[in-house]
Amino acid sequence: MSEAAATPIYGLVGEFAEAAGAIATARRLHHEGFRRFDVHSPLPLEELEEILPARPRTWLALIMFGGALAGLGFGFLMQYAIAVIFYPLNIGGRPLDSWPAFVPSAWEICAFATVYIGFAAFLVFCRLPKPYHPIFNAPHFARASQDRSFVAVAASDPLFDAERVTAILREGRAASIAEVPE
Amino acid sequence: MVATTSHALPQPVIGPEQNDTSVSEQLSDLVLVKRTPLWWYAGMGLSAALMLWLVVAAGYLLYFGVGVWGVNIPVAWGWALANYVWWIGIASGGTFISSLFYLVGAEWRNGVNRFAESLTLFAAAAAGLMPIFHLGRQGLFYWLFPYPNVMHIWPQFRSPLLWDFFALAAYVLNSIVFWYIGLIPDCATLRDRATTRRAQIFYGVLALGWRGSARHWANYKIVYLVMAGFMAPMVVSVHSIVGLDFAAGIAAGWHSTQWPPYFFIGALYSGWAATLLLIIPIRRLYRLERIVTERHLDIIARFMLATGLMLAYCYSLEAFQPFYRGDPAERHFFLYSVFGPQGGSFWTRNALNIFLPQLLWLPAVRRSTVVLWLLSLGIIVGMWFERFNFVVAALAHDYIPSYWFNFSATIWDEGILYGSIGLVLVGFFLFIRLLPVVSIFELRELIHRRRKA
Numbered sequence: 001m002s003e004a005a006a007t008p009i010y011g012l013v014g015e016f017a018e019a020a021g022a023i024a025t026a027r028r029l030h031h032e033g034f035r036r037f038d039v040h041s042p043l044p045l046e047e048l049e050e051i052l053p054a055r056p057r058t059w060l061a062l063i064m065f066g067g068a069l070a071g072l073g074f075g076f077l078m079q080y081a082i083a084v085i086f087y088p089l090n091i092g093g094r095p096l097d098s099w100p101a102f103v104p105s106a107w108e109i110c111a112f113a114t115v116y117i118g119f120a121a122f123l124v125f126c127r128l129p130k131p132y133h134p135i136f137n138a139p140h141f142a143r144a145s146q147d148r149s150f151v152a153v154a155a156s157d158p159l160f161d162a163e164r165v166t167a168i169l170r171e172g173r174a175a176s177i178a179e180v181p182e
Numbered sequence: 183m184v185a186t187t188s189h190a191l192p193q194p195v196i197g198p199e200q201n202d203t204s205v206s207e208q209l210s211d212l213v214l215v216k217r218t219p220l221w222w223y224a225g226m227g228l229s230a231a232l233m234l235w236l237v238v239a240a241g242y243l244l245y246f247g248v249g250v251w252g253v254n255i256p257v258a259w260g261w262a263l264a265n266y267v268w269w270i271g272i273a274s275g276g277t278f279i280s281s282l283f284y285l286v287g288a289e290w291r292n293g294v295n296r297f298a299e300s301l302t303l304f305a306a307a308a309a310g311l312m313p314i315f316h317l318g319r320q321g322l323f324y325w326l327f328p329y330p331n332v333m334h335i336w337p338q339f340r341s342p343l344l345w346d347f348f349a350l351a352a353y354v355l356n357s358i359v360f361w362y363i364g365l366i367p368d369c370a371t372l373r374d375r376a377t378t379r380r381a382q383i384f385y386g387v388l389a390l391g392w393r394g395s396a397r398h399w400a401n402y403k404i405v406y407l408v409m410a411g412f413m414a415p416m417v418v419s420v421h422s423i424v425g426l427d428f429a430a431g432i433a434a435g436w437h438s439t440q441w442p443p444y445f446f447i448g449a450l451y452s453g454w455a456a457t458l459l460l461i462i463p464i465r466r467l468y469r470l471e472r473i474v475t476e477r478h479l480d481i482i483a484r485f486m487l488a489t490g491l492m493l494a495y496c497y498s499l500e501a502f503q504p505f506y507r508g509d510p511a512e513r514h515f516f517l518y519s520v521f522g523p524q525g526g527s528f529w530t531r532n533a534l535n536i537f538l539p540q541l542l543w544l545p546a547v548r549r550s551t552v553v554l555w556l557l558s559l560g561i562i563v564g565m566w567f568e569r570f571n572f573v574v575a576a577l578a579h580d581y582i583p584s585y586w587f588n589f590s591a592t593i594w595d596e597g598i599l600y601g602s603i604g605l606v607l608v609g610f611f612l613f614i615r616l617l618p619v620v621s622i623f624e625l626r627e628l629i630h631r632r633r634k635a
Contacts, residue, residue, distance in 0.1 A: 019630070026396070038395050038396060038397065039395070039396040040393055040394045040395055040396075041394050041396070041399070042202060042206070042367075042371070042394055042623060042626055043202075043399075043623050043626040043627045043630060044399035044400075044402065044403055044623075044627065045396065045399065048396040048399075048400070049400055052396055052397060052400055056397070056400070056401060057400055057401065057404045060401055060404050060405060061404055061408065064405070064408045068412075078328065079339040082328055082336040082337070082339060083336075083338075083339050083340070086334075086336055087334075087335065087336040089338070098340055101339060101340040102339055104342075104345040104348075104349070104419065104423055104426075105339060105344065105345050105348040105349075107416075107419060108345070108348040108349045108351075108352040108353075108416070108419065108420075109348065109352065111352055111356060111412045111413075111415075111416045111419075112351075112352035112355060112356060114408070114409075114412050115355075115356045115359050115360065115409050115412060115413075116355070116356075116359065118405050118408055118409060119359050119363060119405070119409075121405075122363070122401055122402070122405040123390070125397075125401045126395075126397065126398045126401050126402075128390045128391055128392065128398075129390035129391050130390070130391035131386065131387075131391045132391070133391065133393055135393055136393070141374075142374035142375070143374070144374075144393065144394050145206075145367070145370040145371040145373070145374045145392075145393075145394055146202065146203065146206040146207075146371055146374065146375065147201070147202035147203040147206060
C-alpha cells in the first residue's frame, strides 16, 4: 500500500463503449459535486455542455466579437488616416472622406481579425498545444479519438476518493477502470 | 439491391452499417496503412509534370517580362486575369459549400466538406499567383500593402483593385485556419492509430495534443460556428469584389452593376463542378462509396443545376442590358463578343455552362457518375471560357474603333494556365495521400445524429 501511495496518480479513468454511458456517469459525478473531471470522446457530446461551465464559451464568443469590432475599427481608421490625413489626393474635387469605399477592405480586415483572434483564443482556452498530458497514459486511450469515451476524475478533486469514484464508474457500466499515473 | 428500390427510397448520406470504429479505421487506414496505389503515382507524376510547365513558364515570364504573353495595349488584361477569376471562383465555391451548409446544418455536407475546403486552399494559392505574375514588375507587388515608406506614398483605398488585394489576402489566410481547425481532431485520430514513429510524430504535431476533452469540444464548436459564420459572407464578398474590379472600369461591357452577383454565381457553379470533378474519381479509387454516397452526388448535381439556372438568368441579363441601355458602344461590344474573334468562347461557355447541364434534370444522368463527371468537366472548361470572353473582349473592342485590337495568346499564356492546373493537382494529390479525405469526426457526429433520430 505504501508503494502505491508513493507514486502520485493523476486520477481514475473509466472507459465506456457507448457515449451514453459516459454522459450518464458525467452527469452523476457532477450531481454528486465533483468538478475536476473530464470526458474524452471521439465526437462532440452536446449533452455535456449543460454540466460544463458556460463561461469559457461565452468568453470565446465575446472575444471573437471583440476581434471583429477591433478589425473593423482598425481597418476603417487605417484607411481613413491614409486617404484623408497622410495622403490626401484631390481627384476631380471628390470628397476625401469617401467612407463607403472604405467598407469592403474594412470588412475583409474584420473577418481576418475575427478568425485569427478566435483561433488564438481557442488554443489558449483549450490549453493547446500540449503534447503531453497524463491522461495519455490511460490504457486504451488511443481509442478516445476513435470509438470509445473516457471519463477521467482527477485526484486533485477535493471529493476524490478512489473507492467512491470506482463505484460510480462501475455503476455507470464502464468497460474498464484504471488508475492513471501522473 | 433491386433497381426499383433505389428509385423509390432516397439513398442515405451514409451507409447504415457504418459506425465509429469503421469510419475511423477506413479513413485513417487510407493514409496510414494502405500502400501508395499505382494510380497515385501516375496522377502525381502527371500533375508534377504539368506543374513543371508552370515553373518554366513563370521563370521565362519573370526573366523576360509580360511581353512574352499575348497582352498588349489596349488588351492589358489577358489570360492571367481570366485564370485569376477562374481559380478564385473555384476556390470560393469550395468554402461556400463547406461554411454555408455547416450553418444550415445540412447532413450531406460532412461527406464532402474536406474535399471542398482542400480544393479551396490550392485553388486560392493558384489564384493568388496570377495577379502577381500579371504585374509588370512582380517584385514590387508588396507596394499594394499599406506600410509606412520613405516614398511617402500610400495605396489608393478607393480602388476595387486594392479591395481585391485585401480580400484575397484575408481569404487565403482565413481558409488555411478554417481548414486546419477542422483537421485537428482528425489528426488526433491519425496520431493514435499510427504505428510508425514518424507518422506518430507528424500527426502528433499537427494534432497539437488534442485529447477530445469535453471542454475542447465545447470551445471547438463555438469557434467553428463563428468562423463558418464569417467565412460564408466573406466568400460572397471576395468574389463580388472581383466583379467590382471590372464594374469600376469604364470599358463598354464592364461598366455595369450586375457583375458582383454574376461573378459570385459563376464561382459557386464552378465550386460544385470542381468538387464533383475530384470527388467522383477519388470515391471510386479509395472505395468510399458507402461514405460519399450516390445521395451526395445527387444533391450536388441538383444544386449545380439550380446554380446553372441562376447563371442562365445572369447571361440573359448580360445580353439584354446592352440593348435596353441604348448605348451604341455597349451594343457594338456585345455583338462583337458574340460574333467577333472571341465569339467562339461565348458560344462554348453557353453550350457547356447552360445548355448541356440541362441534362441534369434527368435522374438517370445524376446517377451516372461518368456523365456527371463529364458535365462537371464541361462546366469547369466553360467557366474558363466565360472569364476569358469577359476579360478580353471588352478591352479588345473599346469605344474608339482605331483602338480595336485582335488578341491572341502565346504558348507562355498557355504554360501559365496549364501549369497552374498542375500546381493545384499536386497539392490535391499530396492532400489525399497525407490527410483523411473526409472529416472523420464529423462522420461520427452524423452517425450518432442519425441513430438518435
